[in-house]
Every structure is written in structure tokens, then in C-alpha cells.
Amino acid sequence: MSNDSKQTFAGDTAESKPAPTGGDTNICTVMGAGPVLPISDASHVQITKAIQLEEEEEDKMEEEIPDYLDSDADAPWRPGVQQPAPQDRLSKAERRQIDKLPFFLSFAAVAVFFITAMIFPESYQAVIDKIQGAINHHLGWAYVFGSFITVFFTFAIIVSPIGSIRIGGPYAKPDFTVTKWFAISLCSGIGIGILFWGIGEPIYHFMQPPAGLDIQPGTHHAAMFSLSQTQIHWSIAQYCLYATCGVCFALMAFNRKAPLSIMSGLAPMLPHRHLGTFKNIVHTCCLFSICCTVIGSIASLIMMVAASISYIAGIERGFALNAGVCIFATLFFVASSSTGLKKSMAFLSTQNTRMFFVLLFFVFFCGPTIYILNMGTESFGYMLGHFFQQSCLVDSPFSKDHWASSWIVPYMACFFAYAPPIGLYLARLGKGRTVRQFLLMNVLAPTCFVYFWCNTFGSLAIYYQTSGTFDVWNWVQTKGLESTVIAILQGFPLSTLLLCVFIVVTIISFVTLVDPMTSVLATLSTKGISAEEEAPTSLKIAWGFNMGAVALAVITLCGINAVRSLWIISGVLILVIFFALCVSIVKVGMRILRTGDRKAVQRIAAHNPMLELARPSCRKLMQRLDETVNMCVPISTDMVVVAQQACKQKVRLDSVIGSAFPIFHSASGKAYCAFLDELNLLKMLHAFRQANPELTDDELSTFTRELDLVRGEGSAFDQEQVFHGVRCVASPIFGRTGQIVATVAVSVPTVRIDAEKSRACIEGVAQCAAEISRILGAPARTFAPCRRSMLDAPFSAQKGDDATPAS
Numbered sequence: 001m002s003n004d005s006k007q008t009f010a011g012d013t014a015e016s017k018p019a020p021t022g023g024d025t026n027i028c029t030v031m032g033a034g035p036v037l038p039i040s041d042a043s044h045v046q047i048t049k050a051i052q053l054e055e056e057e058e059d060k061m062e063e064e065i066p067d068y069l070d071s072d073a074d075a076p077w078r079p080g081v082q083q084p085a086p087q088d089r090l091s092k093a094e095r096r097q098i099d100k101l102p103f104f105l106s107f108a109a110v111a112v113f114f115i116t117a118m119i120f121p122e123s124y125q126a127v128i129d130k131i132q133g134a135i136n137h138h139l140g141w142a143y144v145f146g147s148f149i150t151v152f153f154t155f156a157i158i159v160s161p162i163g164s165i166r167i168g169g170p171y172a173k174p175d176f177t178v179t180k181w182f183a184i185s186l187c188s189g190i191g192i193g194i195l196f197w198g199i200g201e202p203i204y205h206f207m208q209p210p211a212g213l214d215i216q217p218g219t220h221h222a223a224m225f226s227l228s229q230t231q232i233h234w235s236i237a238q239y240c241l242y243a244t245c246g247v248c249f250a251l252m253a254f255n256r257k258a259p260l261s262i263m264s265g266l267a268p269m270l271p272h273r274h275l276g277t278f279k280n281i282v283h284t285c286c287l288f289s290i291c292c293t294v295i296g297s298i299a300s301l302i303m304m305v306a307a308s309i310s311y312i313a314g315i316e317r318g319f320a321l322n323a324g325v326c327i328f329a330t331l332f333f334v335a336s337s338s339t340g341l342k343k344s345m346a347f348l349s350t351q352n353t354r355m356f357f358v359l360l361f362f363v364f365f366c367g368p369t370i371y372i373l374n375m376g377t378e379s380f381g382y383m384l385g386h387f388f389q390q391s392c393l394v395d396s397p398f399s400k401d402h403w404a405s406s407w408i409v410p411y412m413a414c415f416f417a418y419a420p421p422i423g424l425y426l427a428r429l430g431k432g433r434t435v436r437q438f439l440l441m442n443v444l445a446p447t448c449f450v451y452f453w454c455n456t457f458g459s460l461a462i463y464y465q466t467s468g469t470f471d472v473w474n475w476v477q478t479k480g481l482e483s484t485v486i487a488i489l490q491g492f493p494l495s496t497l498l499l500c501v502f503i504v505v506t507i508i509s510f511v512t513l514v515d516p517m518t519s520v521l522a523t524l525s526t527k528g529i530s531a532e533e534e535a536p537t538s539l540k541i542a543w544g545f546n547m548g549a550v551a552l553a554v555i556t557l558c559g560i561n562a563v564r565s566l567w568i569i570s571g572v573l574i575l576v577i578f579f580a581l582c583v584s585i586v587k588v589g590m591r592i593l594r595t596g597d598r599k600a601v602q603r604i605a606a607h608n609p610m611l612e613l614a615r616p617s618c619r620k621l622m623q624r625l626d627e628t629v630n631m632c633v634p635i636s637t638d639m640v641v642v643a644q645q646a647c648k649q650k651v652r653l654d655s656v657i658g659s660a661f662p663i664f665h666s667a668s669g670k671a672y673c674a675f676l677d678e679l680n681l682l683k684m685l686h687a688f689r690q691a692n693p694e695l696t697d698d699e700l701s702t703f704t705r706e707l708d709l710v711r712g713e714g715s716a717f718d719q720e721q722v723f724h725g726v727r728c729v730a731s732p733i734f735g736r737t738g739q740i741v742a743t744v745a746v747s748v749p750t751v752r753i754d755a756e757k758s759r760a761c762i763e764g765v766a767q768c769a770a771e772i773s774r775i776l777g778a779p780a781r782t783f784a785p786c787r788r789s790m791l792d793a794p795f796s797a798q799k800g801d802d803a804t805p806a807s
Helices: 027-031 041-064 100-119 121-159 178-190 193-207 220-234 236-255 262-269 272-313 319-339 341-366 369-391 408-427 435-467 472-479 481-489 495-524 537-557 560-595 599-606 609-625 667-673 678-691 697-713 755-775
Strands: 628-635 638-645 660-662 716-719 726-734 740-749
Touching: 100 121, 100 272, 100 537, 121 236, 121 369, 121 408, 121 435, 121 560, 178 341, 178 408, 178 435, 178 495, 193 220, 193 435, 193 472, 193 481, 193 495, 220 236, 220 369, 220 408, 220 435, 236 262, 236 408, 236 435, 236 560, 262 272, 262 408, 262 560, 272 319, 272 408, 272 481, 272 495, 272 537, 272 560, 319 495, 319 537, 341 369, 341 435, 341 495, 369 435, 408 495, 408 560, 435 472, 435 481, 472 481, 481 495, 495 537, 609 628, 609 638, 609 740, 609 755, 628 667, 638 667, 660 667, 667 697, 667 716, 667 726, 667 740, 678 697, 726 755, 740 755
Parallel strands: none
Antiparallel strands: 628 638, 628 740, 638 660, 716 726, 726 740
């Protein structure tokens, strides 16, 4: 309830316009929801013009001021600034230009890395090691504890009201099927990490567990620790990091219409007058950080694929083989990235996901299946029992080694570094899904896959080692971690073919990770690009070849330690940014929940001819009753306010255009459903049951009995079933064809309702609805006198089907 007067009727004018030739305009069709009703050609023309005008206004709005910097009084990130800075007012042509300062600074920094590694490899390695040691000592705890807290934050968002927000607005439709969404989500975040480290890591932990935990190498305890720790490293924490960033960017890009960039996610946290300065700093740091992580991935790919090719073909592994692999991989991912998200990335992700499962099932069923199942069951219980301890391992003063600095700290640093760019990419997949669906898909689905993958290959490696089938540990010690897969797969039938398949899977996995990274690098290097646009191909090519060259130099001159060092360094730059994005999620989510996704409804309602025709009648009714009058249409299972005349009473119900309330309980909803044909009514009842599983058959039966009364009397009632202390009466509005197109309703606080007020409201609403229907060209309808009153108890409380309401 509000104590100020407010006029919220969209586009209010003093004069009414003549009825359009050809009949009624069906606002349900304009809104893109509700039953599809026939409309005339003239109405189609009017609707088309309205939509074109809306699109022109949106383009103009985007050129003048981004939605996330609008001038709404309740915008939480708007510290007294009414207008955007000049750098935010970008035309469509300007949005395709290079953002020069961040691009050249970060590109130059990566080039300096390359030149330094080439000219001074020993000094380069020494400096990198020193930086890594300092970060491990001072910030190792922050990486580990931060990732641990993020898991709880993610699930808090899932169960909170923010989880119900639909990305892109309440009526947005997904761009991808669930299957394709899962494939792209899995492959864009999984990369080659679980192929390179996920296979070789369990044998390392089995033979070299952390000394601080007093686990004896090669024992049953070591086996349980190795499998569970690998699963913790590669599962839930990293996907929570990625998905959390993705939610922030998706809400800003699709719901708030901001450019698709990391800076957009931080905008709610920063004062507007400093956005330009912060943008250059943040984008430069992020571009450099992303490059470091991608360089590490390219280096890992070179090592793994070169080792496999060397084993299969008997070729000596050296610079030529590394260079060949690097050039091929770079050309592959640059070409894939250049085609865009909906072409090669969707295709490659789908095929790669299939090959992942084929390889996993082959190893599972052709290997020691029962052993794998036993180890998986036991290690799962071990992981649940030790999850908190194993998720928070760091190098403390009492540690006898530096196990955490070698494993969990670099991993979490890498995941933090990857989180914003992968989040930017995942955000593009989330349109049309709720935040809850987005998080569950991007967290639980890949986590389950990683669990089965790490358990299958890890258990197989431990089985070989303990059974004496093959000395995997000795092979890893002499051939390197990248050769672990060779040691594991060579004991299978058709091992050569299996290794070839594994090489293909590895390369495609690499491409499906680096493809989005390259796209993100190009996106961040471009001014104000939107979520629906692809970044310039020239920038993707430039970034791709730059990173490929540096990766080849790093792996050739410095080895695997340099890869981990790059991860740790890049993670530092993102740590603070990530937690700022978490705060932004809460701010943006709360703002959307407060204001709703009303703007699309408001823009369409402002230009709808039917509302123009209905306005004088609604204004006259408001003046006659001195109560707020609403016009509503259905969208999904809600009635949405598309026009309003607010009264000047001090105590009243204030809604705004776009406000929604449930059809099932509201007077407007009952007035609408009562005049639907049988098929559409059955569809609506089915939608109620799906949206509200707690509804009982008795409640649905009561609802349909009440509709019979509404059909006879032409009036529907809400006796405080939607808002406590407010009662409503509504009547249907019909179009030229005689089908219902909207409802008109009056909302009255219970403190002002008496028998006289009730009669005036019921008669006034019915007359207003009849007058609007007549203007729209609807056939005349007559109803029986209404025997019910706004003072009655709710219909569900009345006894018997034939109960006579109070007069």
C-alpha cells in the first residue's frame, strides 16, 4: 500500500482515438503469450508498427544510455549521477571498434613474456619461480578458502528468490536445446584439464600423498585420498566459480541490456564517474590474465599430444614435433572461433561430448569394472566425509612438505583466472533459463561427469600399480606426467587406435576451451559489444597466434613448472574482481526482483491501440469510484497489468505497468479464464498444475465452479486472495470476434468497502468493460444480475456448490 498518489497509465492523453477499422487488437498476440486469438489484417499492421517503433526506441536507447546505467531512482549503483559518461554513448559502428588502450597494453605484456622467455630463459624461469613462491606464501589461503566459500554462495543463490529470475526476462526463449546446452557447457569449461591432470594426478597422490596428513604411500588410505582429492580438485569448486560469473554477466547482458563485458558485471559496484578509468584497468588485467591461462592450456596440449604421437609413430620428441602440434592446434581453434558460437562450437561440443562418453564407457567396461565400481563407491563416501578438510588444504607452518603449493593452490588460482572469461561465454548460453536452471546445469552436470571420469581412470591407474600389471608410477617418473595416459591405455585391446581416438578427443577438447577464450579476448578488446554479437574475426586471429607463439616458447624453454606459474600469477589479478562480481549478483538480482522485468511490457503497452481506445472509459470509472482501475492480460500463468488509472486516495494499492499476479487467485484471472474456450481452459488448468504442484484436485474443482458463476454474472472477485487487505472485482473485455482479449478491474482496500461501495464497484466495472467491448466492435452480451458482493467470504470458504452468496 502506498501513501502517495501516482499515475501509472502508460501514455495518458486527454482525448480518445477512434476505433481502428477492422475490429479488435489482441494484446495477447502482441505480448507473445496467452491463447492465440484471430485478429484482423488492420490489427496486424498496427501491431507491426508498434513493434517497429519499440525496436527503434530500443536502438535509440542503446545508443544514448545503457540500461544498467538508467536513471531509475532505486538503481543501487547510481550514486547521484543522471547521465552516462561520453564513453558509454556508443553507436553500433563504434561498438565494433578496438578498445585500444586495454588491447595494446595487454598484447604488449604478452609479447614481453614471449621475448623474455626467448632471450633470457634462465632468468625468466627464476623470476617466475620467485613470484610464484611469494604468491603461494601470501595468497595461497585466499585461493583455497575463496573457492570453498564460493560453493556455499552458489547454492545459496540457487535456493534464494534470485534463482527464480529468468535470464532475458520472463518471456525469453532459450537459444539452445538442453542437450546442446549441456554439451557446450561441459566442453567449454572442461578443456583438457581432466585429460592431462585428471588421469595422471591420482597416481601422484597415491604414491606421494601430503606428508602433513600422515598418509602412507601406496596404501588403501592413500588410494581413497588420491581419488577423492582429484575429484574435489576438478569438480564442484571450479564449476561454481564459472557459473557464478556466468550468472552475473547473463543478468547484466540479457536483463539489464548492458554490453557483454567484465566491466558490465562490475558496474553495480563502481561509481559511474570512474567507470572509464576502471574499465581500462580491469579489461587490461583480465586480458593479460586470460592469456596466461590459455597459454598454459596450449602448453599442456603440446606436451600431451606430442608425447602420444611420439609413442605411436616412434618419432623423436623435440622442438619440430612441438611446433607442429602448436601450429595445427592454433589454426584449428582460431578457425573454430572465427565461425561463431552457433556453428562450429555447437557442433564440436556435441561431437566431443559423445566421444568423451564413448571413451569413458570403453575403458569402464573393458577394464576392471568391478574394481572401478568398488573404488568409486568407497572414494565417494571418503570424499563426503572429508570434503571440508580436503577442500581447505594449505601449506601451514606445521606442514612437512609443500604439497598444497604444488597442487590445490595452482588449481584454484587457475580456476579463478578462468572464471570470468568462461562465465562470459556461459552467459551467452543462458538466455531463456532461470538462474536456478543455469547454475544447476553448469555446476552439477559437469561435476557428475568429472566424478565418473576421474574415478574410472584413477582407479584403473591404481589397479595397474597395485596388481603388478604395469608400473605406472615408474613410467610417469621417467616419461613425464603427460605420458600417463599412454601407460594406462597401452594395456587395452586396440591400444593404438584407442590412443589415436584419445588424441582427437584431446585436440577437440582443447579447441572447445580455447575457442571461447579467444572469443572473450576479442570481445573484451572491442568497445561495448552486446551478448548477441560476435567479436571481430581479425582480433580473434591476432590473439590466437600471439598465444600460440608464447605457449610454444614457454614449453620449449621452461617446461611444466612455468605453466603452473602462469596460472598462479594470472589468478591474482582476478581474485578481487571475482568477489566483486559475487556482490554484483546480489545487487542486480535484488533490483530485478524489486522492479520486475516490466520494461518490455511497458513499451508494448504504451503503443497498443486497444489501450488508447480503453483509456477514457477507465479514467471515467476511476473518477466515478475514486479507486484504482487496472487493465490486465494473461502471460503464462500470471495476469499482467498493461494499463492503470491510479486514484488519489491516500491508502490504495499501487501497481505499475508490467506488475504480475497469479491468474488462479485473482479476479482478473478468473474473469479471463471464465470466457476461454474449453481447449484453452484445459491448457490453462494444466499450466496451473505444472506451475503450482501443491494445487489439489479440490482446489481446481472449486476454481472451475467459480468460473461457472462468472460466466453467468460477468463479474469475478478476489477476496484478499492476492493482497491482504485489498479486494477486487473484474469483468471481461471482448474483441470484434467475440473472444476475450483483456479484463478491467477495480482494487479497493477493505477499510473502504461497504454494501453501497460494493454495488457501485460491481456495476461500474461491468459497465466499463461493456463500453470498451462495444468500442472494439464486440457483439453485445447480457449477464444475469450479480448476486455476489465484495463483502463475501472467499468462494472456497462457501459451503456447497449451490450456496447463495450474501446480497
